[in-house]
Amino acid sequence: MKIIRQIGIIFAICWFSEVIESVLPFSFPASVTGMILLFICLAAGILKIEHVQEKAGFLLENMAFFFIPAGVSIINYFGILKHSAVQIVIICIISTIITFTVTAYSVMLTVRWMNRRKQHE
Amino acid sequence: MSELTSSPYFGVALSVIAFAIGVKLQQKLKTPVCNPLIIAILLVVGVLLIFKIPYESYYEGGKVIDMFLAPATACLAVAIYSKLKILKEYWFPILVGCTAGSAASMASVYGLCRLFGLDESLTISLIPKSVTTPIAVSVAEPNGGVVPVTVVAVIFTGILGGIFAPLLIRLLRIKDPVAAGLAIGASSHAVGTSKAVELGETEGAMSGLAIGICGIITVIFSMFIY
Numbered sequence: 001m002k003i004i005r006q007i008g009i010i011f012a013i014c015w016f017s018e019v020i021e022s023v024l025p026f027s028f029p030a031s032v033t034g035m036i037l038l039f040i041c042l043a044a045g046i047l048k049i050e051h052v053q054e055k056a057g058f059l060l061e062n063m064a065f066f067f068i069p070a071g072v073s074i075i076n077y078f079g080i081l082k083h084s085a086v087q088i089v090i091i092c093i094i095s096t097i098i099t100f101t102v103t104a105y106s107v108m109l110t111v112r113w114m115n116r117r118k119q120h121e
Numbered sequence: 122m123s124e125l126t127s128s129p130y131f132g133v134a135l136s137v138i139a140f141a142i143g144v145k146l147q148q149k150l151k152t153p154v155c156n157p158l159i160i161a162i163l164l165v166v167g168v169l170l171i172f173k174i175p176y177e178s179y180y181e182g183g184k185v186i187d188m189f190l191a192p193a194t195a196c197l198a199v200a201i202y203s204k205l206k207i208l209k210e211y212w213f214p215i216l217v218g219c220t221a222g223s224a225a226s227m228a229s230v231y232g233l234c235r236l237f238g239l240d241e242s243l244t245i246s247l248i249p250k251s252v253t254t255p256i257a258v259s260v261a262e263p264n265g266g267v268v269p270v271t272v273v274a275v276i277f278t279g280i281l282g283g284i285f286a287p288l289l290i291r292l293l294r295i296k297d298p299v300a301a302g303l304a305i306g307a308s309s310h311a312v313g314t315s316k317a318v319e320l321g322e323t324e325g326a327m328s329g330l331a332i333g334i335c336g337i338i339t340v341i342f343s344m345f346i347y
Binding site for chain 1: 132136137139140156157158161162165166169170176180184189191194195196199201202203205213214215217218221222225226229230233234237239243247250253254255256259263272276277281285286295297299304305308309311333336
């Protein structure tokens with residue numbers, strides 16, 4: 001029953017997110033709305049971590065598994081990819097390095113700035 | 122034969138077996154190149170091609186698995202919530218880092234796609250590639266992206282992050298574990314995070330936080346682009 005209740009809570013949140021998605025005037029993905037809703041419920045104390053722990057653990061630990069069908073559908077797109085595979089690989093490599101560098105340096109600069117401000121006080 | 126493979130049980134069972142083989146292989150070989158998801162996708166694609174099983178038959182089971190994507194994304198909230206203390210302490214650098222990282226990722230992908238002359242739909246598919254798969258897909262899909270291209274690019278990026286992270290940390294002389302963790306999470310989501318966890322507790326926690334926060338920021342940015 002415990003697991004069923006947890007599944008119920010999480011699926012209810014997902015359904016409610018879809019309802020929100022359908023009434024919002026702009027497009028905002030329901031899955032992300034669900035994440036924000038669940039966070040608010042936890043932070044506001046409406047839900048306790050024990051109410052969702054096992055189910056969340058199950059979903060998070062096996063996250064990769066749920067993407068197999070999405071990945072397999074690549075079978076339908078071999079044609080498009082054949083021409084651009086090399087470019088896509090290069091784009092992924094360069095932008096990963098750029099993203100890593102920009103994030104690391106912006107965090108380091110922010111931390112340094114905060115420390116300097118603290119010393120002034 | 123086609124009546125048999127179009128049962129939803131077929132697709133689910135095939136996916137589970139393929140994933141189990143992927144997980145086993147990774148445990149044996151211990152290299153980020155052997156990502157269980159990539160191995161599982163290759164195995165399933167191989168089986169479908171060899172036995173001439175149409176994707177639609179496989180997808181009868183695939184639909185069942187797809188249903189868990191949104192709940193799995195929602196549960197990222199639990200991962201963020203369990204790191205609430207560290208989030209409160211470092212909220213400002215986290216916010217700055219994730220915003221800068223998400224912007225750098227989207228802008229660099231866009232620029233490179235233009236440079237290589239990729240078409241509109243591929244560009245849209247690649248733009249959210251640094252965030253976790255469910256969020257990347259929900260950014261790319263409604264805007265005309267090709268979902269499997271997004272999925273493969275996201276996983277590939279994750280694997281790259283896992284490989285490059287230790288090198289970049291040394292090369293860029295990053296001594297702050299907060300900066301290192303956020304950079305790993307922002308550039309290579311969950312696959313990179315598994316590497317960050319190996320580097321240290323702070324790195325792991327920061328990388329995990331960056332997954333969810335960069336995801337939300339990327340969604341917000343994408344609302345203004347499209």
